[in-house]
Amino acid sequence: MASRGMTIGTVVAVVVVGAAAAGWVYTTRSAPRDRHAAPPSPTAVVGPTGSGEPSPIESLQPLVMPDLVGQDFADARRTLRGFQLGVRLVFAADGTDRSVRATDPPAGAPVPKGITVKVYVRGAAPLLTPPDLVGRSCNEAGHDAAEAGLYPQYPSGRSGVVTAENPSPDADDVHWNDTIYLYCGADPSPSAP
Numbered sequence: 001m002a003s004r005g006m007t008i009g010t011v012v013a014v015v016v017v018g019a020a021a022a023g024w025v026y027t028t029r030s031a032p033r034d035r036h037a038a039p040p041s042p043t044a045v046v047g048p049t050g051s052g053e054p055s056p057i058e059s060l061q062p063l064v065m066p067d068l069v070g071q072d073f074a075d076a077r078r079t080l081r082g083f084q085l086g087v088r089l090v091f092a093a094d095g096t097d098r099s100v101r102a103t104d105p106p107a108g109a110p111v112p113k114g115i116t117v118k119v120y121v122r123g124a125a126p127l128l129t130p131p132d133l134v135g136r137s138c139n140e141a142g143h144d145a146a147e148a149g150l151y152p153q154y155p156s157g158r159s160g161v162v163t164a165e166n167p168s169p170d171a172d173d174v175h176w177n178d179t180i181y182l183y184c185g186a187d188p189s190p191s192a193p
Helices: 002-030 056-060 073-082 138-147
Strands: 086-090 100-104 116-121 151-153 161-166 179-185
Touching: 073 086, 073 100, 073 116, 138 151, 138 161, 138 179
Parallel strands: 086 116, 151 179
Antiparallel strands: 100 116, 161 179
C-alpha cells in the first residue's frame, strides 16, 4: 500500500513539473525577442500610472529621481508630491524664470520614499493669492495652505477651525514659500439649542 501511495505521489509530481516546463517552453517560444534590447531594469522611474499612483510593482522597487530640469517648478512639485515625496522649493534671489535649474537628489539617483526633495528654481519666488481658509478645520486649512505653496504656522494650536489668517486672502504681496499664520479655535457659529 505504501508503494502505491509513493507511485501516485511520483506521478503527480511528474505531471506538475511537466506542466510547468510546458508553460515555460510555450511562453519563451511564443514571446518575440529582441536580442539587442536591454534587460529589464531592477528599479522603477518615478512616473504616474493611469491611476496617478505607482503600480504595485513600482511600489516594491526603489524609486529613481526623474529629470525635472527645465520644467515649470509648479509642475515638478506636483509630480513629486504625487509620489508622496516632500518638496522644498529653493528660489533664486531675482528673475522671473520659473524653470527648474537642479534637484537634490539629482536625476537618476535612488529616492527613498517620504524624503524631501530640494527643487532649485532659476528665478525668484513668484506672487500668489492666499486661499480663504477661515471657517475650515485647522488640519484641512493647513493642507490647503501647503498645496497653495505656503508654509502654515499655528500660533494658537491646531484644534478647531480657522478663525483668522495672516496674510489675508486679499493680500497682494504674498510669494511662494511665505509663511501663513492660521489662528485656530472653537467654531464661532452659534450652536443649536
